[in-house]
Amino acid sequence: MTVLVGILAVAWLLPLWLVVVTAMKSTPEYFHDASQWSLPEDPLQLFANVRDAWFTSGMGAGFMASLLYGVVAGGLAILFASLGAYSITRLRIRWPFFWFVLVFSGTIFPFQMYLIPLFKLYQDTGLYDTQLGMILFYTAIALPFCLFVMRGYFATIPRELQEAARIDGCSDFGIFWRIILPLSWSPIAVLFLFQFTWIWNDLLFGLVLSTSDGVRPITPSLAGLQGQFAHSGPPLVLAAALLATLPTIMLFLLLGRYMMRGLTLTAAGRAGSE
Amino acid sequence: MASDAKPRKANAGKATAPEGTEVAAEASRPFGRLAAAAAPYLYVTPMVLLVGVFLLFPAADTIWLSLTKWNGIYPPTFIGFDNYLNLRTDPAFITACLNTVYWIAGLMLLQVALGLALAVLLNTSPLAELYKRILYLPAAISGAAIGVIWYAIFNNQLGILNAALRFVGLGDLAQAWLTTPPLNTFSMIVAAVWQGLGPTIILFLVGLQTIPRDPIEAAQTDGANAWQVFRYVTLPLLRPITVVVVGINLINSFKVFDIIWTMTQGGPYRSSETLAVTMYRESFVSFQFGYGASVAMVLTVVAFAVAVFYIRAMFQRLEVQ
Numbered sequence: 017m018t019v020l021v022g023i024l025a026v027a028w029l030l031p032l033w034l035v036v037v038t039a040m041k042s043t044p045e046y047f048h049d050a051s052q053w054s055l056p057e058d059p060l061q062l063f064a065n066v067r068d069a070w071f072t073s074g075m076g077a078g079f080m081a082s083l084l085y086g087v088v089a090g091g092l093a094i095l096f097a098s099l100g101a102y103s104i105t106r107l108r109i110r111w112p113f114f115w116f117v118l119v120f121s122g123t124i125f126p127f128q129m130y131l132i133p134l135f136k137l138y139q140d141t142g143l144y145d146t147q148l149g150m151i152l153f154y155t156a157i158a159l160p161f162c163l164f165v166m167r168g169y170f171a172t173i174p175r176e177l178q179e180a181a182r183i184d185g186c187s188d189f190g191i192f193w194r195i196i197l198p199l200s201w202s203p204i205a206v207l208f209l210f211q212f213t214w215i216w217n218d219l220l221f222g223l224v225l226s227t228s229d230g231v232r233p234i235t236p237s238l239a240g241l242q243g244q245f246a247h248s249g250p251p252l253v254l255a256a257a258l259l260a261t262l263p264t265i266m267l268f269l270l271l272g273r274y275m276m277r278g279l280t281l282t283a284a285g286r287a288g289s290e
Numbered sequence: 291m292a293s294d295a296k297p298r299k300a301n302a303g304k305a306t307a308p309e310g311t312e313v314a315a316e317a318s319r320p321f322g323r324l325a326a327a328a329a330p331y332l333y334v335t336p337m338v339l340l341v342g343v344f345l346l347f348p349a350a351d352t353i354w355l356s357l358t359k360w361n362g363i364y365p366p367t368f369i370g371f372d373n374y375l376n377l378r379t380d381p382a383f384i385t386a387c388l389n390t391v392y393w394i395a396g397l398m399l400l401q402v403a404l405g406l407a408l409a410v411l412l413n414t415s416p417l418a419e420l421y422k423r424i425l426y427l428p429a430a431i432s433g434a435a436i437g438v439i440w441y442a443i444f445n446n447q448l449g450i451l452n453a454a455l456r457f458v459g460l461g462d463l464a465q466a467w468l469t470t471p472p473l474n475t476f477s478m479i480v481a482a483v484w485q486g487l488g489p490t491i492i493l494f495l496v497g498l499q500t501i502p503r504d505p506i507e508a509a510q511t512d513g514a515n516a517w518q519v520f521r522y523v524t525l526p527l528l529r530p531i532t533v534v535v536v537g538i539n540l541i542n543s544f545k546v547f548d549i550i551w552t553m554t555q556g557g558p559y560r561s562s563e564t565l566a567v568t569m570y571r572e573s574f575v576s577f578q579f580g581y582g583a584s585v586a587m588v589l590t591v592v593a594f595a596v597a598v599f600y601i602r603a604m605f606q607r608l609e610v611q
Contacts, residue, residue, distance in 0.1 A: 096336040103333035122345040128586035133351035156344035217432035219548040235434040257438040268430035
């Protein structure tokens, strides 16, 4: 049985191995090779291929744009969700549960329900194909799950802390900014990791809401390059796939434990919403 | 705790006495009182606005647009339920429904069943941590990149798989993996499982770790074999997490888009589309936005119905137990 699992693990790494080996070959070398399994003549060709990929089909611009969206929209979603969660759990707001359900209901629809009216809205308001438009949408789509997690976490922070701070003359916002947020570092880190990865990997909304280099995220650029697979040559396309995968794989190798914890959080979120 | 809270409250009352007068002074000015009462709503305003404008309003608007004919240039015109009636005889839509069923069955069999089996094996393996990492690695890759990678493996002329088959003398087994329906859907399900198996295993492992050892050991002492222990002890105790994993996989089957879009774009001749791909193609390739909206509605209603049906069935079974 253990041998079977071992074989499976090797089989699981095989596609990645083939991608890396292929991305290390030059295009003529790839086409004249006896087999795709042969080792590359010059592994350093990888850097030349990645550089070529960077300047093809808007991949480089897409890389920078996705980085911007992941960091800014991920951060804003956590900030707005935390503000909302603080008001819902700690301030005198009417119908706290209503506000929570209203925002959380943003997770129950399949994405296909958003696409056409968003496209229309973006055309009408001039948000179509702008970085601002992309950031606003990614912030909105990341918000409900962040609210779910932050609301759950704030509920575990003892109220005594808040009352003590109020006696010391701290304002509502001061309590949020200087006491509650610094205590919530660990769910914020997990959420950020998770939302950054989600935004980085999104293809659908990038395709629908943007079109030009510099606005279009990296995944639609990669899908566009894929369309010229035979023309550009497999080594270049796979080098581009590696480039598009680099940040999330790096995050996984460095912070994989948190990512897996984020996954169980998602499962809890789904269980809560269903 | 309760007895502790009371004197503290009394204290708080005393300490805020000077502040209290301030509040009274503020209250005499209507604006100050209003500002104090409105403040908590300011905190929820950004998230409510963003979610309302970019998620909830579009979702509601799709319902209306599905009753219209709209090419994106002239204003939408109301046509009642014509889009839905046309769906019934649209061969591309019927193929998409069938393929969505293939995706559900494929993910259940290859991802959920295999994932559960592997999680049980890994649960006692000394190398579990390493295997977990390896199997999870593809989950860190975007669906688009997964599609690109597996296109390089499966495509007819330049594909690595066919080249490998010919290399070891099994050239007869070489297939047009991505251009023969329904083989192309099955090939893409393999790519999706490569991405999704790791997370499924992790969720099952989390569940397995919450199962107490005692009932398992008791069953073993009573002479149950490994299969019996799994079937009659582990599996029933694992039910809560199984419900979640099956639910997530059901929903995911309806949403598959990225892998299909990068591997076949739903082709050839629309043979490998799922509902999500049909919705995208009708809207953003053919510019039949009203028709696309009706596909989105069908997808949503069916996904909700399946989810509700599934959750009710699970609750009934829990009650019987």
